Amino acid sequence: MITIHLQPHDPTQAARSLQVQEGQSLMQSAVDANLPGIQADCGGLLTCATCHVVVPVKWLAQLPAMSGDEDSMLAFTAQAREPGSRLSCQIVLTKALDGLRVTLPESQY
Secondary structure: OEEEEEEOOOOOOOOEEEEEOOOOEHHHHHHHOOOOOOOOOOOOOOOOOOOEEEOOHHHHOOOOOOOHHHHHHHHHOOOOOOOOEEEHHHOEOOHHHOOEEEEOOOOOO
Protein backbone atom coordinates (compact mmCIF):
# COMPACT_ATOMS: atom_id res chain seq x y z
CA MET A 1 0.00 0.00 0.00
CA ILE A 2 1.08 3.53 -0.69
CA THR A 3 -0.23 6.83 0.62
CA ILE A 4 -1.42 9.69 -1.56
CA HIS A 5 -2.73 13.08 -0.45
CA LEU A 6 -5.38 15.05 -2.32
CA GLN A 7 -5.60 18.71 -1.37
CA PRO A 8 -8.82 20.57 -2.17
CA HIS A 9 -8.46 23.80 -4.15
CA ASP A 10 -9.23 25.77 -0.98
CA PRO A 11 -6.01 25.56 1.09
CA THR A 12 -7.97 26.06 4.32
CA GLN A 13 -9.57 22.63 3.80
CA ALA A 14 -7.69 19.59 5.00
CA ALA A 15 -6.07 17.23 2.53
CA ARG A 16 -7.58 13.78 2.21
CA SER A 17 -5.05 10.97 2.60
CA LEU A 18 -5.69 7.60 1.02
CA GLN A 19 -3.99 4.24 1.37
CA VAL A 20 -4.10 2.73 -2.11
CA GLN A 21 -2.92 -0.27 -4.06
CA GLU A 22 0.14 0.10 -6.22
CA GLY A 23 -0.68 -0.20 -9.92
CA GLN A 24 -4.02 1.59 -9.75
CA SER A 25 -4.52 5.01 -11.35
CA LEU A 26 -4.77 8.06 -9.14
CA MET A 27 -8.20 8.71 -10.66
CA GLN A 28 -9.51 5.23 -9.84
CA SER A 29 -8.17 5.45 -6.29
CA ALA A 30 -10.03 8.73 -5.73
CA VAL A 31 -13.24 7.39 -7.31
CA ASP A 32 -13.08 4.19 -5.23
CA ALA A 33 -12.77 6.34 -2.09
CA ASN A 34 -15.78 8.48 -3.15
CA LEU A 35 -13.54 11.52 -2.98
CA PRO A 36 -15.22 14.70 -4.16
CA GLY A 37 -13.28 16.75 -6.68
CA ILE A 38 -12.44 14.15 -9.32
CA GLN A 39 -15.43 13.49 -11.56
CA ALA A 40 -13.89 10.98 -13.99
CA ASP A 41 -16.85 11.17 -16.36
CA CYS A 42 -15.18 9.00 -19.01
CA GLY A 43 -13.94 6.40 -16.53
CA GLY A 44 -10.30 6.88 -17.45
CA LEU A 45 -10.59 6.67 -21.23
CA LEU A 46 -8.79 10.01 -21.74
CA THR A 47 -11.79 11.67 -23.37
CA CYS A 48 -13.18 14.14 -20.81
CA ALA A 49 -10.51 15.95 -18.73
CA THR A 50 -12.68 15.77 -15.57
CA CYS A 51 -9.93 14.15 -13.52
CA HIS A 52 -7.57 17.14 -13.68
CA VAL A 53 -5.08 17.49 -10.81
CA VAL A 54 -2.07 19.73 -10.24
CA VAL A 55 1.12 17.93 -9.27
CA PRO A 56 3.87 19.84 -7.44
CA VAL A 57 6.98 20.36 -9.54
CA LYS A 58 9.10 18.19 -7.21
CA TRP A 59 6.93 15.15 -8.09
CA LEU A 60 6.78 15.64 -11.86
CA ALA A 61 10.00 13.72 -12.51
CA GLN A 62 8.49 10.67 -10.76
CA LEU A 63 5.53 10.54 -13.17
CA PRO A 64 5.45 8.82 -16.52
CA ALA A 65 5.95 11.13 -19.47
CA MET A 66 2.79 12.87 -20.63
CA SER A 67 1.37 11.43 -23.84
CA GLY A 68 0.33 13.68 -26.70
CA ASP A 69 -3.30 12.72 -26.06
CA GLU A 70 -3.11 13.78 -22.42
CA ASP A 71 -1.35 17.01 -23.39
CA SER A 72 -4.13 17.77 -25.88
CA MET A 73 -6.90 16.90 -23.42
CA LEU A 74 -5.53 19.34 -20.84
CA ALA A 75 -6.73 22.13 -23.13
CA PHE A 76 -10.28 21.19 -22.10
CA THR A 77 -9.97 21.45 -18.32
CA ALA A 78 -12.35 23.79 -16.48
CA GLN A 79 -9.51 25.32 -14.46
CA ALA A 80 -6.67 26.93 -16.38
CA ARG A 81 -3.78 24.61 -17.06
CA GLU A 82 -0.78 24.99 -14.76
CA PRO A 83 2.81 23.72 -15.16
CA GLY A 84 1.99 20.67 -12.99
CA SER A 85 -1.40 19.92 -14.57
CA ARG A 86 -2.01 16.25 -15.30
CA LEU A 87 -4.99 13.98 -15.77
CA SER A 88 -5.18 11.62 -12.82
CA CYS A 89 -6.37 8.77 -15.05
CA GLN A 90 -2.88 8.78 -16.58
CA ILE A 91 -0.99 8.60 -13.27
CA VAL A 92 -0.38 4.98 -12.33
CA LEU A 93 0.56 4.77 -8.68
CA THR A 94 3.90 3.15 -7.87
CA LYS A 95 6.12 2.92 -4.80
CA ALA A 96 8.05 5.91 -6.16
CA LEU A 97 4.86 7.97 -5.71
CA ASP A 98 4.35 7.05 -2.05
CA GLY A 99 3.52 10.34 -0.31
CA LEU A 100 2.39 12.10 -3.50
CA ARG A 101 0.35 15.23 -2.81
CA VAL A 102 -1.78 16.73 -5.58
CA THR A 103 -4.12 19.70 -5.60
CA LEU A 104 -7.65 19.38 -6.94
CA PRO A 105 -9.04 22.17 -9.11
CA GLU A 106 -11.90 24.33 -7.87
CA SER A 107 -14.18 22.57 -10.34
CA GLN A 108 -13.94 19.92 -13.05
CA TYR A 109 -16.75 21.61 -15.07
